Amino acid sequence: xxxxxxxxxxxxxxxxxxxxxxxxxxxxxxxxxxxxxxxxxxxxxxxxxxxxxxxxxxxxxxxxxxxxxxxxxxxxxxxxxxxxxxxxxxxxxxxxxxxxxxxxxxxxxxxxxxxxxxxxxxxxxxxxxxxxxxxxxxxxxxxxxxxxxxxxxxxxxxxxxxxxxxxxxxxxxxxxxxxxxxxxxxxxxxxxxxxxxxxxxxxxxxxxxxxxxxxxxxxxxxxxxxxxxxxxxxxxxxxxxxxxxxxxxxxxxxxxxxxxxxxxxxxxxxxxxxxxxxxxxxxxxxxxxxxxxxxxxxxxxxxxxxxxxxxxxxxxxxxxxxxxxxxxxxxxxxxxxxxxxxxxxxxxxxxxx
Numbered sequence: 097x098x099x100x101x102x103x104x105x106x107x108x109x110x111x112x113x114x115x116x117x118x119x120x121x122x123x124x125x126x127x128x129x130x131x132x133x134x135x136x137x138x139x140x141x142x143x144x145x146x147x148x149x150x151x152x153x154x155x156x157x158x159x160x161x162x163x164x165x166x167x168x169x170x171x172x173x174x175x176x177x178x179x180x181x182x183x184x185x186x187x188x189x190x191x192x193x194x195x196x197x198x199x200x201x202x203x204x205x206x207x208x209x210x211x212x213x214x215x216x217x218x219x220x221x222x223x224x225x226x227x228x229x230x231x232x233x234x235x236x237x238x239x240x241x242x243x244x245x246x247x248x249x250x251x252x253x254x255x256x257x258x259x260x261x262x263x264x265x266x267x268x269x270x271x272x273x274x275x276x277x278x279x280x281x282x283x284x285x286x287x288x289x290x291x292x293x294x295x296x297x298x299x300x301x302x303x304x305x306x307x308x309x310x311x312x313x314x315x316x317x318x319x320x321x322x323x324x325x326x327x328x329x330x331x332x333x334x335x336x337x338x339x340x341x342x343x344x345x346x347x348x349x350x351x352x353x354x355x356x357x358x359x360x361x362x363x364x365x366x367x368x369x370x371x372x373x374x375x376x377x378x379x380x381x382x383x384x385x386x387x388x389x390x391x392x393x394x395x396x397x398x399x400x401x402x403x404x405x406x407x408x409x410x411x412x413x414x415x416x417x418x419x420x421x422x423x424x425x426x427x428x429x430x431x432x433x434x435x436x437x438x439x440x441x442x443x444x445x446x447x448x449x
Contacts, residue, residue, distance in 0.1 A: 108188055109125060113143060123146075127143075131144065136171070136174070136175075150181065152183075152184050152197075153175050154183075154185075155184070157187045158187065160187060165266065169266070172249070172250045184198045191253055197253060209235055225297070233280070236303075236306070236307045239310055241259065276303070280306075283295065
């Protein structure tokens with residue numbers, strides 16, 4: 097069994113290296129320390145592939161059961177700090193794709209996912225329930241895979257169940273969202289494999305709400321990070337200039353969203369060891385999250401509007417919705433992923449006492 101596993105690993109490694117080389121990459125298989133592009137601590141990748149000033153750090157696994165996603169997420173975050181570099185996890189169980197991992201954008205953009213969501217609703221209006229459900233599923237799965245990339249969890253090529261379980265275990269999905277997704281997966285399988293499935297309208301309604309909720313949350317967060325990145329590029333080491341940039345760029349944005357953008361900026365500054373040069377940043381964040389001065393959560397964002405109005409669209413707005421900011425006074429939820437992890441660790445440790 098061990099020999100079979102090693103053979104599979106070696107075959108996958110050789111095949112990948114040859115494919116990257118055929119596309120013009122300079123490839124290092126099982127690279128030595130002096131062949132690594134930057135310090136990776138004690139980590140030893142299986143492949144380094146370099147082309148046109150950018151590169152891939154690749155780990156190959158034969159089975160999902162052998163993957164420690166927590167460890168690899170931290171590694172992926174470290175690699176992403178280097179411009180043009182990305183960490184990839186490749187397994188023999190990955191879903192099939194036309195292009196090599198990391199060589200092109202295979203997933204739709206958030207805007208394209210939103211447009212497809214509107215198209216799915218047109219099917220629902222025409223009472224084409226089963227096609228609408230299957231189309232909605234493709235949107236849902238695409239959103240999960242894209243989310244994995246955004247938060248540096250290198251599982252975007254996993255089979256669906258592995259993808260779902262890891263996103264849940266790492267705090268990206270709630271227990272109710274996870275359970276609903278599992279139930280809908282069974283429905284999806286029956287429909288996709290040709291079985292007669294009398295789809296209950298309530299099932300479609302619940303699934304529609306799940307996809308809507310995730311798109312709203314993840315698109316809003318994505319746009320906040322984009323704006324924070326723009327501000328980071330403009331930041332100077334001068335404290336006064338920093339205030340001027342914040343006032344100029346964020347002046348028309350509601351207090352709560354401004355606070356989220358500033359938190360994102362703080363995270364980036366901490367990564368670069370520059371946070372001490374902006375001593376008043378935490379004060380600005382605290383001020384933005386002060387519930388006494390948070391403006392209405394329905395205030396329209398005047399910059400970086402995510403979802404443009406469509407001639408035919410569902411009666412909701414992914415940005416201007418009461419759902420956004422409903423927990424704005426919860427300081428402990430500023431980093432939701434960390435909060436969910438801590439709660440789970442606490443509860444699970446109790447169950448094993």
